[in-house]
Amino acid sequence: xxxxxxxxxxxxxxxxxxxxxxxxxxxxxxxxxxxxxxxxxxxxxxxxxxxxxxxxxxxxxxxxxxxxxxxxxxxxxxxxxxxxxxxxxxxxxxxxxxxxxxxxxxxxxx
Amino acid sequence: xxxxxxxxxxxxxxxxxxxxxxxxxxxxxxxxxxxxxxxxxxxxxxxxxxxxxxxxxxxxxxxxxxxxxxxxxxxxxxxxxxxxxxxxxxxxxxxxxxxxxxxxxxxxxx
Numbered sequence: 001x002x003x004x005x006x007x008x009x010x011x012x013x014x015x016x017x018x019x020x021x022x023x024x025x026x027x028x029x030x031x032x033x034x035x036x037x038x039x040x041x042x043x044x045x046x047x048x049x050x051x052x053x054x055x056x057x058x059x060x061x062x063x064x065x066x067x068x069x070x071x072x073x074x075x076x077x078x079x080x081x082x083x084x085x086x087x088x089x090x091x092x093x094x095x096x097x098x099x100x101x102x103x104x105x106x107x108x109x110x
Numbered sequence: 111x112x113x114x115x116x117x118x119x120x121x122x123x124x125x126x127x128x129x130x131x132x133x134x135x136x137x138x139x140x141x142x143x144x145x146x147x148x149x150x151x152x153x154x155x156x157x158x159x160x161x162x163x164x165x166x167x168x169x170x171x172x173x174x175x176x177x178x179x180x181x182x183x184x185x186x187x188x189x190x191x192x193x194x195x196x197x198x199x200x201x202x203x204x205x206x207x208x209x210x211x212x213x214x215x216x217x218x219x220x
Contacts, residue, residue, distance in 0.1 A: 100153050
């Protein structure tokens with residue numbers, strides 16, 4: 001099976017930078033996804049990594065190290081609207097099935 | 111907007127009843143997956159359909175069943191509803207590098 005770990009909660013200040021870590025143990029790794037989910041809403045796709053390295057997309061960046069089973073999501077210039085749950089999900093094998101962590105609740109304060 | 115739409119958005123059912131949830135996939139995506147998300151948890155994989163065939167299933171009982179149609183839209187059916195089936199049900203439309211969720215159906219079983 002797969003095991004995905006991420007911190008339960010994080011807090012940060014508006015304008016700051018925050019890094020949300022995700023570690024996974026799986027076989028047949030075939031990509032890692034990050035999603036943002038506001039309370040009561042569906043997850044919104046943020047990023048996809050399948051090769052080692054950093055993917056940058058505006059204020060959001062995602063990093064992957066396959067040898068370490070490790071990823072992080074970096075959020076820069078934090079805004080109040082970034083307060084949400086951030087979900088790390090791993091895809092295994094040739095299918096599109098995603099296995100999710102429990103999510104990291106990020107609270108951005110003024 | 112992801113192009114993935116689910117209906118209905120909210121639903122209240124009585125224990126023992128049956129429910130059908132619907133999902134239309136993003137144009138160009140031929141794979142649809144269904145997830146159940148309980149409060150405070152990450153989404154849990156129910157099953158996946160690829161070109162009208164089920165090709166993956168999570169740890170859910172047979173009373174959870176589904177269909178995919180030639181236009182790649184999909185249905186999730188749940189029979190003999192139980193109180194623990196109360197959750198947000200998410201449909202994800204995907205290809206190799208992206209997986210987009212619909213807005214979800216909030217099912218409450220009373």
